[in-house]
Amino acid sequence: MSTLLKGPFRMVSFSHQFLAVSFGILVAGMIIIGTWIGHQIENNTVNRAAAIATVYVESILATRLQAFLRGGGIDRETRAALDRVFVEGPLSRKVVRFKLWSPDGTILYSSDELQSGRRFPVQGLLAAAFAGTVQSRISNLDGPDNASERARWSELLEVYVPLRSGASGKVSTVAEFYHSTENLGRDIRAAKRRGWALVAVATAAMYLMLLAMVRRANSTIAHQQRDLNRQLQQLRTTLGENNRMREQLRDAAVRTTALNEQFLHRLAADLHDGPAQEIALALMRLESLGEERSDAGATQGTTPRTFETIYRALNASLAELRNMASELGMPRIAELSFADTIRRAVTDFEEKSEAKVDIEVDDALAEAPLAIRITVYRLIQESLNNGWLHARGATQQVLARRDGTHALIEVADQGPGFVRQAAFDSGRLGLAFMRERVRLLGGVFEVETEPGCGTRILARLPLSLDETASA
Template sequence: MIAKRELTLAQQYMIASLLVMLGGMVGIGLWISEQIETAVTNRTAAVTALYVDSYISPHLQGLAESEAQKAVNVPALERLLSDTSLGAQIVSFKVWSPDGIVLYATNSELIGQQYPIEEGLAAAFNGEVVTEVSNLDKPEQALERTQWGSLIETYAPSRDANSDTIIAVSEFYQTSDGLETEIRSAQFRSWLVVGAVMITVYLLLAGIVGRASNTIISQQNELRANVTQLNELLQQNEELNGRVRRAAARTTALNEKNLRRISADLHDGPAQDLALALLRIESLSEAFEDENPQVSQDFRTIQLATESAMEELRTISAGLRLPEIAPISLTETIRRAVHDFEKKTRCNVTLTIGTLPEQAPLPVKITTYRVLKESLANSFRHANGEGLAVYVYHTEDIELTIEVSDNGPGFDVTRTAVYNRLGLVGMRERVELLGGQFELHSAIGRGTTIRTRLPLSVPEVEDV
């Protein structure tokens, strides 16, 4: 089955503009035809008015003194109607008095009869020359109706030569054959001109729109190709981004494995050797205590230094090893980090936890624990633990926000050296490794706030 082909913009325009132009051409043509017909009719009226003023009005001047039929010079009117060229074109003629009485008519049966004064006749008595094509449906047109279907009807006023008062109205009837021929000829020429102009304009616009449409189609095809390529690149980017995030999550877990291994190695290696050395040093110190007190005192000094190193080594080993947080919830992980800090430093922390998801990916819990531990330790070292507060919340299961603040002396965050501190660098790298955000806000005398945002959509990894 062949798919239906969509029309291009140029084709749609050509169809729509063709319909509009055809409608416009018909409208303009009809309007011009009407104007031509009106102009020709008015010209006929002007000629008729001139004829009346020149030839007929002088023979009606008797009506200025009397409205009787005898005031009309009938023989002179009949000679005009029969001997002149215009009279030869007149097929019927009437003279009306102001009260609607027919004073003279080529149809003698109408003379002396009175009829209502209608629109054309009334306008003529108001001084206008009225010409129109009549369908001969009036009562006084009975004779004309039997011979013709329609005639050109003209009303022309006749005025008193002394006072310019309208004393009568002459009504002419002419055949419309010659007038209609002239009108049709003029209309045909006007239609040709209008059609030629419309076709020329249409072809010019069609050419312009056609070129524009081809340009648009070319650009659309190029845009579609670019969009397709962009979609492919976006898909590849999403795949790469997923790999990077999985690798970041895996790196976080592996780092903890490495730290746990280092902790175990320190505990099982150097710590054991130091423990053995302490035993031997203690025996040697006791052996020389009586024979050589000075040597015994030196051994005591070495023993104290070794014990101090042993204690430091155990502290480092304990700090490297992360508690078992995989099976516990995110909330419990946060509470454990704060509780361990309070237990170690005997410093109170105001903890506020919003509604959190029950579980979170292991890399997120690891980073949360490390960030809390390092942030609280920094506040304890630099702010003496004053006003320590922790606020943890999340937004629509999308992002976890951790805020650690204190009321310490604060510092100038514009100093570059601040961001080179190992603790801050480590926290920032941990957070950004998971695609999160790390913010540090502080001012002298206004305390410090560390705010981190971690995505909760980090891929899950195996337990460390």
């Protein structure tokens, strides 16, 4: 049931929810307070009427029951005097029934002569009256001693008055009388109506004050909500523009990576086919020239040594130029899987450096865009070269595994290590280029190193360009 109500209730505005709940609480409070006030009015009215009637009846009985209270019993003269008051006199219109009780529950006198002499259990209000307190209530006449009263009335004001003997002050008998509730009921109903009206007016006033406060607060909240919605819309627009710019940046990074590799391939080819060929030709001409001079019996002197020095310098330059061309170029990896690209990078390094690298590759790394494979190849190539240059002879490791939609690449060595921030601040292009390559594709690049503790290069790269866009 609460689940069924929760949906529609959630569609109502907060101010209306508050007003509905507060209305229910105020109505419940009004009912509780009104009911309590009604009971208090009824009790106070009954007690006031009973007190007035008690004083009146006691003043009448004081002169007529002196002998009885002194222990003389109710004689014929006393009974006749009581009849003149409660049966024949004007008081009979208000006190419709009068009884005198003995401590053992015997009715010593009753304005209904048929009840005189009967005996009933002493309990309830009668027992409390014998204990010395005046008792009163509006009775529905359901007691065993009320048979004759039930035949004529539906309810009466029932009052018990303890009467004390003059000598000991002990309660010797209890006077019980029944008062008509016709006027009393009318007074009680009128007082209750006034009480309910007062409670209703107070409740309505409180609700109206709450309504005014909530409407004012709701107006402020609505205004702020409109401002927030407007700002949210602006934020969404800005976010959309940022996403478009990020997609454009991602596409540019992918194109830049491909174009960069094409440029490096072309540069490597140009170096190999241009300056390298020219230097090689010059070396061949120098070699031929040296042989011709030897055959001609040239004089010994500084000329052969000069030729030899030039030859060695040109030969070293040619080797360095070819080495640069081989490093700038990249083997064709378009047909290779991601895992094979990683293995190829390690193999190329081992062939060039004649060093051994421990490699562990997750075969789940099967597919990845070309731009990501190129970046990983360059990352491993640069990391292994740096480790080989600065930590010759130290063990090197390459670990690659899949982590959901990303690849985790780790290149580690047991070399001397270095101060990380100092390396970045010094302007080392290798670390900076690796970091920017990884970040351009939405990846994360980290370097863990300390002097004397080796170095770990960590990279986390997405396995698809969609993940790159959402990174």
